[in-house]
Amino acid sequence: MSELTVEQVMELAPVIPVLVVDRVEDALTIARALVAGGLPALEVTLRTPAALDVIREMSQVEGAVVGAGTVLNPDQLDAAMAAGARFVVSPGLTEPLGKAAIAANIPFLPGTATAGDIMRGMDMGLTHFKFFPAETSGGLPALKALAAPLHTARFCPTGGITLESAPTWLAQPFIKCVGGSWVVPKGPVDGAKIEQLARAAAALPRG
Numbered sequence: 001m002s003e004l005t006v007e008q009v010m011e012l013a014p015v016i017p018v019l020v021v022d023r024v025e026d027a028l029t030i031a032r033a034l035v036a037g038g039l040p041a042l043e044v045t046l047r048t049p050a051a052l053d054v055i056r057e058m059s060q061v062e063g064a065v066v067g068a069g070t071v072l073n074p075d076q077l078d079a080a081m082a083a084g085a086r087f088v089v090s091p092g093l094t095e096p097l098g099k100a101a102i103a104a105n106i107p108f109l110p111g112t113a114t115a116g117d118i119m120r121g122m123d124m125g126l127t128h129f130k131f132f133p134a135e136t137s138g139g140l141p142a143l144k145a146l147a148a149p150l151h152t153a154r155f156c157p158t159g160g161i162t163l164e165s166a167p168t169w170l171a172q173p174f175i176k177c178v179g180g181s182w183v184v185p186k187g188p189v190d191g192a193k194i195e196q197l198a199r200a201a202a203a204l205p206r207g
C-alpha cells in the first residue's frame, strides 16, 4: 500500500534517479544526498543482491519516497513491497505483473515502447507509463508520435537521458518526469557530489 498516486510520485521532482546500489552500507549516504538535493523519489533497481536491504535502509530517510525498479514479476513485486517500496517500476508490461500491481494498489510505472504496450496497459486501467528504453526506442520523436493518438497517457521516459537532454523531454505536456542513472555515478559513493548532481536535476524546468 502507498499513500501516493503514481501521478503524485511523478510530480515529486523532474527526475527519478535510477539507482544500482551494490553495498547496503552506501544506502543512507545516497538517499540523504538525493533528498537534500531535492530528489525525493528514489528508484532502487532489483539488480543487486543488496537491493531489498537498500530499500529498507533508504526508507528510514526522512522525506525519501523509495520505490523498486527492475521489478519483473509478481514475486518481486511482493518482495519489494515487503521491503517498504512505495512505488514500482518495470522495464516492460506483462499481464501478471500489471494485475498484481493494480491489486496491490501500489503506484506502478510499467516500461512501454510501442502503441500496443500502452494500449494493453490502458486496458488494465493504467494511465501512467515509463517510456523505455527512451533514446534507443526512437527518442522524443517516437514518444511524440505515440502520445498523439494515446493522448490521455502520461510518461516518464528513461534510458539514455542526461542532464543535457532532459529539458527537451520535460518540456512536453505528456511527460511528467524523466528517469536516469546519471545522478549517482558509478564508483565510490561521494555524498557531496551526489547532492550537487541532484540539485542540478531538481532545478530542471518542467513544461
Ligand SMILES: O=C(O)C(=O)C[C@H](O)[C@H](O)COP(=O)(O)O
Pocket: 018, 045, 069, 070, 071, 089, 090, 091, 132, 158, 159, 160, 161, 179, 180, 181, 182
Ligand atoms: O530496469 C529498470 O527497471 C530500469 O529502470 C532501467 C533503467 O531505466 C535504465 O537502466 C536507466 O537508464 P540510464 O539512465 O540510461 O542508465
